[in-house]
Amino acid sequence: MSEFKYIDVPLNHQQIEVLNTFIGPERSAPNLPSLILEALNTSRSFNDAVADGNAPAPPERDIIETYLIEPGQGRAIPLKKGQILRIEQTEGGQCGDFNVFNLHNRHERLHVGRTRIIHGNSPSTGDILWSNAPWERPLMAVLNHTAKTDTLYAGCSSLLYSLAFDSCNHTNCQEILTEAQREYGLKATDVHDSFNLFMYVDADETGATSIVRNKSRKSDYIEFVALMDVLAVPNVCGDDLGKSSNFWLRPLKALVMAPRSEDTEQAMEINETAYKSVLPPRYEAPEDPIIKDEKYIPSYPHLPIRIENTRVELNSTQREKFEQVRNYSLYGDNEGAAMRDILMSWLSERMDW
Numbered sequence: 001m002s003e004f005k006y007i008d009v010p011l012n013h014q015q016i017e018v019l020n021t022f023i024g025p026e027r028s029a030p031n032l033p034s035l036i037l038e039a040l041n042t043s044r045s046f047n048d049a050v051a052d053g054n055a056p057a058p059p060e061r062d063i064i065e066t067y068l069i070e071p072g073q074g075r076a077i078p079l080k081k082g083q084i085l086r087i088e089q090t091e092g093g094q095c096g097d098f099n100v101f102n103l104h105n106r107h108e109r110l111h112v113g114r115t116r117i118i119h120g121n122s123p124s125t126g127d128i129l130w131s132n133a134p135w136e137r138p139l140m141a142v143l144n145h146t147a148k149t150d151t152l153y154a155g156c157s158s159l160l161y162s163l164a165f166d167s168c169n170h171t172n173c174q175e176i177l178t179e180a181q182r183e184y185g186l187k188a189t190d191v192h193d194s195f196n197l198f199m200y201v202d203a204d205e206t207g208a209t210s211i212v213r214n215k216s217r218k219s220d221y222i223e224f225v226a227l228m229d230v231l232a233v234p235n236v237c238g239d240d241l242g243k244s245s246n247f248w249l250r251p252l253k254a255l256v257m258a259p260r261s262e263d264t265e266q267a268m269e270i271n272e273t274a275y276k277s278v279l280p281p282r283y284e285a286p287e288d289p290i291i292k293d294e295k296y297i298p299s300y301p302h303l304p305i306r307i308e309n310t311r312v313e314l315n316s317t318q319r320e321k322f323e324q325v326r327n328y329s330l331y332g333d334n335e336g337a338a339m340r341d342i343l344m345s346w347l348s349e350r351m352d353w
């Protein structure tokens with residue numbers, strides 16, 4: 001066994017741009033490999049672990065449509081009342097944002113705050129995605145899930161990256177959702193607060209919350225049933241600088257499926273219970289149908305995302321340290337991803353992200 005060890009650390013151009021602010025004369029390190037070693041030197045091990053075993057297989061249904069949503073992108077997906085939408089991990093560890101509209105009226109959309117007040121911070125099976133006033137009706141419900149949802153944190157936007165990292169050119173959910181929804185004539189002003197998919201949040205002893213590493217596994221999923229005709233818009237969260245997606249961007253899969261009879265029964269039961277409390281609007285509500293732009297060609301900002309490997313050489317002491325702190329639970333044998341986590345954790349601690 002040789003004394004030295006090489007690890008190739010994959011980083012994308014957005015991450016390198018932010019890391020570059022620490023590189024140079026009189027900065028933290030002269031170059032990126034030495035910055036990685038500095039991060040390793042100060043790193044401690046962490047305990048975030050994924051759930052044991054594989055994600056359980058989802059129910060089998062007839063698939064109507066499958067979408068692969070690439071990093072930096074989203075997808076506006078129309079659903080008929082009763083249809084099922086499954087959002088699924090392709091690799092594990094990826095957070096997504098989610099907007100929902102009444103397909104026949106753009107003004108009626110998911111009210112994340114109301115949903116949180118009724119169902120708590122992390123809506124679960126049987127919980128409803130409620131629309132805004134004056135309607136306040138069920139848009140969709142969570143049907144099944146093997147991973148967490150979150151209603152506490154607002155979606156990432158250019159402001160956040162500008163505030164925390166002084167970085168203006170960064171994939172962010174606000175802009176991604178804007179571009180995805182444009183296919184159905186929705187504007188930037190139509191993007192609403194995010195219902196977060198595959199997001200993990202912990203509270204400390206004072207009750208203060210923070211986003212922790214993403215524990216979703218490959219094939220983990222969250223399923224929704226449409227309780228009216230809706231336009232559902234999931235996207236791959238643009239945050240590759242924080243723990244919400246373990247410092248990386250990966251594709252998510254979205255499947256539209258026909259309901260099984262037990263799905264329809266479950267949906268009818270949820271709907272019936274909900275509508276016992278739903279009142280007809282007392283105020284005149286604007287109506288404005290959502291119409292597909294047949295000429296739409298997606299044009300997402302901040303793409304393409306370019307990935308390059310940075311090679312670091314570890315001596316025996318650094319190698320020992322790496323073995324002590326690397327997170328096997330999240331990254332297994334993937335040394336590059338484990339080292340990237342060490343580096344990006346170092347960065348996020350400095351930037352209070």
Ligand SMILES: [Zn+2]
Nearest residue numbers: 156173237238
């Ligand atoms: Zn985001």
